[in-house]
Amino acid sequence: MKNLAHLTYEEMVRLIDSEIDTAAQARVETHLANCAECLKRYEDLAEFSETLSHAIETIPVAVPAAAHQRLEAAMEQRAGITPMRPIRWWQWAAVAAGLVVTLFLLHSRRSSFVRVEPAAPANTEPAPVVAKSNPVEARPVSPVAVHHKPRQQSSNLDNAFIRLPYSDPSLPINTADVIRVEIPLSALASSGVIRTQPGTADALVKADVLLGLDGQPSAIRLVSATMITHE
């Protein structure tokens, strides 16, 4: 008479958690209906489980008032910034430059095996191009002008990262982190980078965004001179 065997601890826990298969559940419930001893054990355990859950769920957690807004702002900052591919070409360029230096030095000191130390700094500090670019103040760029003269205009733009107004100027620019994005003109306009013309706010442009050490966008440079229009 299997029904007569007292309930195991496992069966009771699984019944409480509704993690018991149908056949076992039938046996357990039949047994509980007929065995006062097991019913008592079961009820004690269920009560204990309930007390425990309550204790855990009522642990006070102080939520800063701005927590929600903070998350929202962090996401908004990345909104419109749809990463297409991480740009690593400076890194590759730096490595290539490092290799050239290394080869050159090896070549010039061919007489013995020399440790080529000057090559290392060249590797670790890539692309001073960007870091040294003067902190240009937010400079209005007319998207319409850009639209009309793609080539010449873009060559100017290509070298100029425009510091975003909310970035912390005291932070060094982290040249390793550049992401290419498609960004709505309205976002650029709201950051004061450009002025939008009526009807162009929804258009997207490609841009490289330079991330500061705090991971926040610190500067931006327009890549595509033409606006990407909606399909």
Place this chain on the structure above:
Amino acid sequence: MPRAEAMDAPITGAETGRRDGAAMLLPVAQVVLRHYEREHIALRRFLLFTGVTDAVAQEIVQETFLRLHKHLGKNPQNINLRAWLYRVARNLALNEHASSRQRVVQSIGDELQALHQDDNSPEAIYLQSERQERIREAMARLSPSQRECLVLRTRGMKYREIASALQISVSSVGENVQRGLEKLRELL
């Protein structure tokens, strides 16, 4: 903030995000916020049981939801979001707190104690009851897996979901819950 609407809007991937890009807050972000509202406090509590400080737990919660935002942008479909959230948060906590079990145990006691003192709500005062304190102390004496399983079980998560969150087998979850409960009863 255009947040109230489209809470249940289906996520249709990055394309949706790009089209609505001009609105700044993407549907994906709205989905993230919805999950945040539902889960962030429980996630914080769970993290405290992994032994990180409350300040770190707050940062991890924020980071976890930012990662969810990124994740959903790439893979909008077919994941158990809740298990995913706990898994990511737990891994962040483990990275943060790669230390001995002993330290974890101490830290849990200290953190919960600190939280407790910070809060003057009626709920917190109620928690001062001796029994509650003893439950917390006892929880700190369980194995990390037992503790984590019991905390997630409190959220009404099924064993399968817990297993996915903790990256252990479903049968291990069952064992951890049983042993954990058994040990707690002995201690209390």
